[in-house]
Amino acid sequence: MKQYLDLCKHILEYGVEKGDRTGTGTKSVFGYQMRFDLSEGFPLMTTKKTAFRLIVSELLWFLKGDTNVKTLIEANNHIWDEWAFEKWVNSDKYTGPDMSNFGVRASKDPEFKVVLKEQMKLFCDKILSDESFAKEFGDLGPVYGRQWRSWPTQNGETIDQLENLIEGIQNNPDSRRHIITAWNPAEVDDMALPPCHSFMQFYVANGKLSCQLYQRSADVFLGVPFNIASYALLVHLIARECKLEVGEFVHTLGDAHIYSNHFEQVETQLARSPRPLPTLLLNEEKSSIFDFEIEDITIEGYDPHPKIKAPIAV
Structure with a gap:
């Protein structure tokens, strides 16, 4: 994963300071x-342990x-x-402790981090146990999966971009x-997070x-390693x-x-040497992308350096 480490070095050396x-x-x-080059191994980060199972379950969700x-x-x-939680704590139905700017506050205040963890657990428990709560606060709006599989048209129908893509590759390579595009200007304001990985093109x-x-x-530190592995898996x-x-x-x-x-955290990662890439294993009994479940997708030979924790910016 030298490509990724070179990106980190480039930003630290040439990046400009910006607000966000x-x-x-x-x-x-x-x-x-x-x-x-995906024939050289599966590009899962080796300079820090990256949770492959989370990558798989998120992609299958999409x-x-x-x-x-x-x-x-x-x-x-x-x-x-965090994005669903933010929707809840900013609503008039939330009556708990002040959670404003919780992402930044948790990284600076250990006591607040404990309170946030408690509220986050309460939120997840309610999502799992209360269908109406999950429907109201668990839905992120028309994010990736909606755009990939049911892009809305002006006449009230939908377009399955993924199915159309596969048919196109098979019939007209x-x-x-x-x-496939996830950036829908008509719906972007209704999304919990506008699509970061927004446009993809395939080539045969x-x-x-x-x-x-x-x-x-x-x-680059938290998201990009996931994005690389997720889209490599999609390919x-x-x-x-x-x-x-x-x-x-x-x-x-x-x-x-x-x-x-x-x-x-980036400096810690840059001090580590990359290790051999793992191999992706797909269940040989499954051929359609729509049939795969989490247990059908595994890796072998993954020997990464230890995980490096970092706060997420919301």
Whole structure:
């Protein structure tokens, strides 16, 4: 994963200090590209342990067109909790302790962090036990899964971009229109978080499937390692269904930034040497991307350095 470490070094050396929506502050560069040859191994971060199971469950959540965190929480995946939690604590139905700016406050105040953890657990428990609460506060709006699987049209119908993409690759592999977009200007204001990884294009050549992703906003320490692995997995799944080998994953970043409260963690990671990439294993009995479950997707030979914790900016 030298490509990723080079990105981190580039931002630390050439990045400009910028404010941001969360109030945390960043070092940022604009316009950066990484390329990963997927035949050389599965690009899961080795300079820090990265939770592959969370990557799998999130991608399958997208693929099923789901937008409610309940499904993720049931799979013990909490990477979207903060955005749903924010919706609850900002509503007139929330009566607990003040949770304003909770992401930044928790990184600076250990006592508040304990209170936040208690409220977050209460929130997750209510999501799992109360259907009406989950429907009201667990849904993130028309985020990725909605746009991928049921993009709304003006006449009230929907477009399944993913199904259309697979059919297009199978029937017209040389087309330059193998595209899925998650950026829907008509609905972006209704999303808990406007899509960061917003546009992807697939390309077939020499019997191999490649994908280029345009990511408008890239949280380099926490988010990008997940994004790399998630889209690499997506390429593998679509290639399997279309009877193709895997080619490249090309990752093009718009605003690539390191949050100011991640600088120390990035330096720790840069001091580590990359290890061999793991191998992706897909259940041979499954061929359709729509049939895969979490247990059908595993890796072997993953020997990363220890996990590095960092606060998430919400």
